[in-house]
Structures are given as structure tokens and as C-alpha cells.
Amino acid sequence: MAFFTALISFIVTIGILVTVHEFGHFWVAKKLGIKVLRFSIGFGKVLKSWKRGETEYTLCALPFGGFVKMLDENEGEVDAKEKHRAFNTQNVYKRIAVVIAGPAANFILAIILYAIIFIIGTHGIKPVVGLVKINSIAEHSGLQVGDQLLSINSQNTPTIGEFSMGFIQALEGEILQLKVISKTSDLKTLTLDLKGDFLANPEQGVEHYLGFEFAMPVLEPIINQVMNASAADLAGIQSNDKILQANGKAIDSWRDFVEVIKRNPQQPIQLQVERNHRIIELTLTPKNENGTPKAGVSVMVPDGYLDEWRVLVKKGVLDAFLSANVKVYQLTLLNLKIIKKMILGEVSLKQLSGPVSIADYAGKTAQLGLISFLSFLALISIGLGLLNLLPIPLLDGGHLFFYLIEILKGSPVSQAFQQVSIKLGLFVILSLTFVALYNDFLRLLS
Numbered sequence: 001m002a003f004f005t006a007l008i009s010f011i012v013t014i015g016i017l018v019t020v021h022e023f024g025h026f027w028v029a030k031k032l033g034i035k036v037l038r039f040s041i042g043f044g045k046v047l048k049s050w051k052r053g054e055t056e057y058t059l060c061a062l063p064f065g066g067f068v069k070m071l072d073e074n075e076g077e078v079d080a081k082e083k084h085r086a087f088n089t090q091n092v093y094k095r096i097a098v099v100i101a102g103p104a105a106n107f108i109l110a111i112i113l114y115a116i117i118f119i120i121g122t123h124g125i126k127p128v129v130g131l132v133k134i135n136s137i138a139e140h141s142g143l144q145v146g147d148q149l150l151s152i153n154s155q156n157t158p159t160i161g162e163f164s165m166g167f168i169q170a171l172e173g174e175i176l177q178l179k180v181i182s183k184t185s186d187l188k189t190l191t192l193d194l195k196g197d198f199l200a201n202p203e204q205g206v207e208h209y210l211g212f213e214f215a216m217p218v219l220e221p222i223i224n225q226v227m228n229a230s231a232a233d234l235a236g237i238q239s240n241d242k243i244l245q246a247n248g249k250a251i252d253s254w255r256d257f258v259e260v261i262k263r264n265p266q267q268p269i270q271l272q273v274e275r276n277h278r279i280i281e282l283t284l285t286p287k288n289e290n291g292t293p294k295a296g297v298s299v300m301v302p303d304g305y306l307d308e309w310r311v312l313v314k315k316g317v318l319d320a321f322l323s324a325n326v327k328v329y330q331l332t333l334l335n336l337k338i339i340k341k342m343i344l345g346e347v348s349l350k351q352l353s354g355p356v357s358i359a360d361y362a363g364k365t366a367q368l369g370l371i372s373f374l375s376f377l378a379l380i381s382i383g384l385g386l387l388n389l390l391p392i393p394l395l396d397g398g399h400l401f402f403y404l405i406e407i408l409k410g411s412p413v414s415q416a417f418q419q420v421s422i423k424l425g426l427f428v429i430l431s432l433t434f435v436a437l438y439n440d441f442l443r444l445l446s
Helices: 002-031 080-085 092-120 137-141 160-169 206-210 231-235 254-263 317-344 355-368 370-389 396-409 415-445
Strands: 036-052 055-070 122-125 129-132 148-152 175-181 187-193 212-214 223-226 242-246 269-275 278-284 287-289 292-294 297-299 310-313
Touching (some): 002 036, 002 055, 002 092, 002 355, 092 122, 092 317, 092 370, 122 160, 129 137, 137 187, 223 231, 254 292, 317 370, 355 415, 370 396, 396 415
Antiparallel strands (some): 036 055, 129 212, 148 175, 223 297, 242 269, 269 278, 287 292
8 A cells, every 4th residue: 555655646746846847848938939849748658649729738658757849950840931939049048048947947836835835834843852862962052851942043943843944954054053941931042063964964863963852742651552463462462551561670651662672672571561450461572574673552642642742833825935935945055055065975875865765755745644745745846946957968957058158159069069968968867866776775675
């Protein structure tokens, strides 16, 4: 089921992003009087085709791309009466407008999606510190258990998600200012003196890098469901059992129980369990599933468990669109910074994700709900827009690079130079695709 959810979500994601991107090229070309022969979504066998005006619209079998075919003397003979409508006969600034319209459409889509998200509103958990690790950045800054993180570099952080994103976006400097309110209601301003480059390994997470953990309301170690044939089922654990002890140590919360499971893969754990007001002894041996110790149980979550911790972040229409513009701008700068670090070798190419990882994230966000999927779609749309602006031949940025040379030298780039550049660009794209697929494969194995 998860595979089909990921596949369908991936197809929807690529379909939307490619359609919007190609529509950008199409719309500007039409507005500039350039004749568009074909607007195609997908490649391969044509599933459906129709003609409206002078343009043929097609939907093809492989939904992994698309293209806009314009009248062009470089791609075939052009009637003398229509030469003025051919793409290659337009002045360089019109050609630039058509080419840049595709990536621009992706950025506009991201702004619209984030605005919709802000208008609908998103739920999150208050960013309250639950644990500070010894000799960490957090400890050196003076962060204490119970502190609620109000803002970072003057950017409000009402939820854990907002804090994490605010931290990443504030990484331009080496010193960050935090405003917090302590559990005794004292307002404090703290300075984070960063060490090391978080972006060199962003998968570690903001909490791990700064050396603290967010607080969560405590869940009692009471079993909700037991999976059939799981380690817990084999041990005789039942629904509504309360875990009192594990290997002689008291279990005060569900988190304590999870930690015991993690530390004892395929090792017998002596449990003391309360069932129907009676104390019984059981032996649980966690199974090792893909390198992860699992007991095969879920926790009993009481009604209203997160009510006091949950925050709704919602904005008015105008504020939502302004905030969406700022968010897209900040995420674009962040992506550019990561690309720069990759080029300089400061960030590992392991951070590259290919179609398999994108499909996986698409499926997971779709399962989490509309807001999560729209956030993912906006993020990928920004990435697609930036990717196409890279000065690599075959991409929109490669064409823009040729046009920039044309402006500087006063004449178009020679066909010979373009052909050599295209071969080089194809090599770069195929190399990056190979690395991304290799990373996807390693993630699947792990």
C-alpha cells in the first residue's frame, strides 16, 4: 500500500510541477506572439491529443517531464510568411523572457502554495526545551530545561517546526540571538555561538546539532495495540498492560520503555507489568527489523493529550501572501547556499536526492495530510525552479548562459560551441542523476 501511495503521489507531484513549469514557457511565448506548435505533458506514447487554435496539446504515457515546441528554424523549415513568429528570429530579450518564464512559474507556484498553507493554518507543538546536553552549544548559551523559544534573530518561532526552519534560515552568520521565556516567566535573550557547519550534515537535525531535546507531555507506558506475531505478542503482552519495570529499573513514561527497547535488540528484557490490578512477570525479546529493534506495540494516547501544547499558526490573506514571498525568498537563498557548498566540496553529495527519495517523501507527506503535501510540493517547486536556472546546457539556465554571451559579443553563440556545451551538459546531468540514484539506493538499504 505504501508503495502505491508513494507512486501515485510522485506522479501527481511531477505532473503538477512540470505542467506549471511548461505553462510558464507557453504563456509568455504566446503573449510575445511566438507560434507554439505543441504543448506536451509527459513523454512517449500519446494517450490523448487535441488541438485548439494553432497549438496541439498532448498527454503522454510517461509523466516524468514535458515540453513546449515552438516554431523554430533550427528544428525544421519555416514558411517565409511565419518567420517573424519563429522563436529563433526573436530578439535575445524576448528569448530570455520565454526561457526564464518556466522557472519563474515554479517560484510563483511555491508562493501560492505557501499562501494557501498560511491561510488554512498549520498546527504545531510549542518549542519548549525538555533536555540540555552537557558541553553542548545549547548549554553554553545558557538554555535551560523549561525554556520556551519565542524567536530566533527576531523571527517568531511559535512551533517546533517554525523554530527548526527559522534556525536554518538564520545561518548566514555565526552568532544567533534567541529570545526565550523561562518556566518562571522570565524573558531572556541568549546567544548561540555556533561551532561546525550544520549544513554540511543537515540530516543530524537541529536538536542534535545544538545539543538539546524538545519537551513533550509525558505518556504513561500503557499498551494500546499489540501486532500479531510481534515480539510483544510472543511475550504475552496485552492491550491495556502498564509497564512498571524493565530489567529491574522503573519505567515512568513511554519514552523510558522505548529507550529500553532500543538498547536491547534481540536481547531478553525482564518486564514487570500491571494487568487488571495484578502484577505479572514477562520476558520480551525485541525483534531486529531492518536494523531497528521493535517490540510491535503502540502506546495508549488519551484524549486531549496535546491540547495544551498545540499551537495554530494562521494568517490573513494579505499577510499570508507577504509571508509566502518571504519564505520562498529565504528558502531560495538557503538552497543556493547548499548548492554553493556542494560545488566547493563543503557539503557531501550524499545530500542529493533522486526520484526514489522524492517519491518516498511524496508518499509520506500525502499520508500526513493536505498541508504536509502542499508544503512538500512548494519545496520541490522551489528546487525545480533553481535546478533549471543552473548554467548547465540542456537546462533553461544553459540557454540563458548562451544568451548572456550573445548580449556581450553582439552575435549568437556558434552551433559548434553549443553542440560541445550540450554534450558537456549531458555528461554533468547524467553524472548527478547517477549520484542521486546511488544515494537513493543507499537510503533504501539503510
